[in-house]
Amino acid sequence: MKISHTFGHTLRESPTGAQLTSHQLALRAALVRFLGAGLYSYLPMGWRAARKIEKILHEEMQAIGAQEMLMPVMHPAELWQATGRWYSVGPALVRVKDRSGHDYAMAMTHEEVVAELARREINSYRDLPQVVYHIQTKIRDEPRARGGLLRVREFRMKDAYSLDVDAAGLDEFYPKIIAAYERIFERCGLEPIAVEADTGMMGGADSHEFMLPHPDGEDTFIRCTECGYAANVERAEFKLAPVEAQAAEEVxxxxxxxxxxxxxxxxxxxxxxxxxxxxxxxxxxxxxxxxxxxxxxxxxxxxxxxxxxxxxxxxxxxxxxxxxxxxxxxxxxxxxxxxxxxxxxxxxxxxxxxxxxxxxxxxxxxxxxxxxxxxxxxxxxxxxxxxxxxEDIAQAQDGFLCPHCEGMLKAESAIELGHCFKLGTHYAESVGATFLDADGKERPIMMGSYGIGVGRLMAAIIEAHHDDHGIIWPPTVAPFQIHLLTLGDDASILDQGDALYEQLQAAGFEVLYDDRDERAGVKFADADLIGCPIRVTVSQRSIEAGGVEVKARWSKDRAVLEAEDLIDEIRRMLG
CATH class of the missing domain: 3.90.960.10 (YbaK/aminoacyl-tRNA synthetase-associated domain)
Incomplete structure (x- = not known):
């Protein structure tokens, strides 16, 4: 793609109100544009990065046997009323009426719809287990929409759902989805920590969140410095320090x-x-x-x-x-x-x-x-x-004793990247999603739910991979692999830039070509801001040195390579 033809332009300064680094850089690098509170449009550059993330999500879901499908965003209220969430979720659930006065819920998640589909499609234990997923728009009336893509009102989410015969089947699948999530985050260049979490409005027995430690994170988790116990602060337990016994006094x-x-x-x-x-x-x-x-x-x-x-x-x-x-x-x-x-x-x-x-x-x-x-x-x-x-209603705090060993608990701020739930049978029982087991007995389907927000994941990647000059995209999720630019207006430089653009694309690389008539400082600043992994520069100096200059975004080192060595070296650098 040529920058001269690209829809959207970079910004020199951060817009007023953008406080988090990921928010500032997403706006400045022309990834997204603010539309309203918690509402963002993805510009071509940002959408390419989002699609790279979604590609990883698709691959890892399909690697564990999950089948892609697509479910509506608009749900009949009756489904949410049947599970009780129409009444319990509160104002975060967006409710609308159609012209006939029928109530609908705008999906913040899809458990009800999956349970309803299971009611229709699953008849026998022979139909189980099943795992389905989609990447779909979600709506949430977030009261504090801030932080750019980290806390929004409309977002895309990969949500997967498992359907099993019993709890043993769910327990067998659960480690597989946890491992898939770990691979997803690793491929995105992130190292979150899986922590025990509260099930919240989703319900169920157990859940785990993937937390990326970050000083500006909106969540807090607690972990033991000795045994590795980790839990969201909403769920974390602790051991009380012993209190010296006293004889009872009078009131x-x-x-x-x-x-x-x-x-x-x-x-x-x-x-x-x-x-x-x-x-x-x-x-x-x-x-x-x-x-x-x-x-x-x-x-x-x-x-x-x-x-x-x-x-x-x-x-x-x-x-x-x-x-x-x-x-x-x-x-x-x-x-x-x-x-x-x-x-x-x-x-x-x-x-x-x-x-x-x-x-x-x-x-x-x-x-x-x-x-x-x-x-x-x-x-x-x-x-x-x-x-x-x-009952335990106390909040664990930094410095408290670990409930599992003699270690000390440490509180850390973090960004939540994903959430896995063992839902149990509540949703299935609510809509009548049952099957006949091997003995011919009718039983409710055991469900699990597993979500990752695409925009949130993109923001977390930027938070983890940037410097003072801009984004440093991991190669797996970069909007383009190569940022090609020319310096100077000499015809030979421009011709070589055009030829190299075609050559790199023919070799299978995704190339962002800065063909603008701009000063070197502007072009270099935009290259650092946008953050493609490899920068290739054609200039009079590089030509005189016998080739083109190549620099990795994550390094200060530069090298001039001859044309015959360029392709192999870029492949090596991209891994």
Missing amino acids: QPVATPDCETIADVAAFVGVPTCQTLKVVFYAWTKNDEEHLVMALIRGDLEVNETKLLNVLGGGTLDTATGDAVRAVGGEPGYGSPIGLSVRKSGEETGVIVIADPSIQAGHNFVAGANRPGYHLTGVNYPRDFEVTLI
């Missing part, structure tokens, strides 16, 4: 004026924060019903809202109003379950109190007195209060 009220935080209270009373109880009140909504929930945890820990929602069984959490808290006898900022009517398991009245096990690992806590300006000392569980459930 005593104490005035705590102007104490607005746990740290204030601990300092005023003269105890460490681990000897306080922290309360967070939530308005929990599920199936259009709202309930007041108290999360109770040791004062030196933080509530993990993802874990809390999983304990509650899904829905949404919002901060409870002061009026709602006072209506049950609590007091914002001074709350505790002491003296409140606590809902017991199976009951429908009282405050739902979900307590973290950390409340059992301590003695003589300082807790709120449900009275402005007062706390209670000498509080012990279960002597002084009741809870509805005790």
Whole structure:
């Protein structure tokens, strides 16, 4: 392709609002253009890179026996209603009506459709296992669309789905898809870490995310410095440091004026924060019903809202109003379950109190007195209060103890590159996707779901492969393999450039030819910005030296090669 004919032009400066390096370079190198919040058009240069990534995705999916198909973006609401996600996902799911008033979901993922297809196409255990995939547009009403291609509202995703007879079949396939993902990322020049992850709105028993450590990543994962345990912070577990045993004291009220935080209270009373109880009140909504929930945890820990929602069984959490808290006898900022009517398991009245096990690992806590300006000392569980459930709702943090060894946990920011889910039978059961087993018994199909976002992967590649001058594309995903440019307006130089352009293309290379009448500085700057792996320069100096100048984008070294050596050397450099 000749740059003089290319649609889209490079930019010297980063547009206002582009903060991440990948966002800045994608715009400056004319890969994409901003259309609206979370909406980007791919220009020819960017689309070529995206198609290279998709080629790798196709090859690795087909290598494990996955069959390509294509499913619609617009789904009848009935499918999402059947699985419950029409109600549980929230505003991220874009809902539309057709002219007849029928409801539709704009696909953010395709589990419902795959389950419906399986209901129609799978009859017997002889039809299983199956693996299908597609690369299709997804829609998500992202509330914080930012970071360029990393967080968008419309995107292309490779999503694959496995259909199995039972959990054993799913367990047998799962390592194959994990290995395929590792090969995909390796071919893209990335080295992410597979971590345990929360299943979120997808549901299921287990899932793994592929996290690329990056200081500007929007996700956080925890890993052990000793044994290699790694998990998304939403799921990560940890081991509490031992607490010295104490004899139980009597409960005593104490005035705590102007104490607005746990740290204030601990300092005023003269105890460490681990000897306080922290309360967070939530308005929990599920199936259009709202309930007041108290999360109770040791004062030196933080509530993990993802874990809390999983304990509650899904829905949404919002901060409870002061009026709602006072209506049950609590007091914002001074709350505790002491003296409140606590809902017991199976009951429908009282405050739902979900307590973290950390409340059992301590003695003589300082807790709120449900009275402005007062706390209670000498509080012990279960002597002084009741809870509805005790479950892990604590967030792992940097420096905590590993749950599997004596090592220390380290928190790292990262970019999520892909996600694998063991879905189980929920989707199949919801739409009636069953099969007859070898004994003639009807059973639900076991499903798995596996996704990689194409644009997100492109952005991650740029984040991992760039310098101060621009992108440094790995050869496997570069929009072009060679950036050919001529310097000077001498006819012999231009003729040699044209001839070399034809020669390189005839040899099977993808060539971006800068045939513009521009200064050398402009051409070199664009070559570095766009980042094709090999730069070939035809100039008066190179001709006088007996050939053309060749330089790899990732190296400062340059060499002048004769025409007969050029093709072989470029092939060697590209690997």
